[in-house]
Amino acid sequence: MSELAVQLHDNNRRLDAIDRKILTVLQEDASLSVAEIGDRVGLSSTPCWKRIQRLEADGVILRRVALVDQNKIGLGISVFVSVESADHSEAWLRKFADAVSAMPEVMEFYRMAGDVDYMLRVVVADMQAYDVFYKKLISAVPLKNVTSRFAMEKIKSVTALPVPAA
Numbered sequence: 001m002s003e004l005a006v007q008l009h010d011n012n013r014r015l016d017a018i019d020r021k022i023l024t025v026l027q028e029d030a031s032l033s034v035a036e037i038g039d040r041v042g043l044s045s046t047p048c049w050k051r052i053q054r055l056e057a058d059g060v061i062l063r064r065v066a067l068v069d070q071n072k073i074g075l076g077i078s079v080f081v082s083v084e085s086a087d088h089s090e091a092w093l094r095k096f097a098d099a100v101s102a103m104p105e106v107m108e109f110y111r112m113a114g115d116v117d118y119m120l121r122v123v124v125a126d127m128q129a130y131d132v133f134y135k136k137l138i139s140a141v142p143l144k145n146v147t148s149r150f151a152m153e154k155i156k157s158v159t160a161l162p163v164p165a166a
Helices: 003-010 017-028 034-041 045-057 090-101 127-140
Strands: 077-084 106-111 118-124 145-150
Touching (some): 077 127, 118 127, 127 145
Antiparallel strands (some): 077 118
16 A cells, blocks of 8 residues: 555545645645645635645645755765675664764755665765765765766756646
């Protein structure tokens, strides 16, 4: 069962077509007023606001944020860092996860299946900043292997999830 289906099942609620439209609209522009969102999904303000509040309370909407262009704030390098560990204990993972989670350069952090154990997406200003980050990473906990892949060009980057049909 998908994570969304499990979450909806756990909350004993289903996303109907209007909830899905609200999620699609909010993912495109969360700065819209409730009245504007309601107009786009065919609801008046109060029922639209109540649905948004329920979606937030149910944890479907996690938060609303502003998206910032990393290049325009001087963070021009994106690096995908794969990490292999010789230690797979819970204590090691907790220490590693705490250390990596505290590093502001890390935008995403995943535990992987396959030939690498962890994958990080890191943004930094330049190569010198990456070197500082790298040294901080390798000093946090013992690591077996760290491989860095530098993005040459961003071809597609979206934040809006494709809201599945009912």
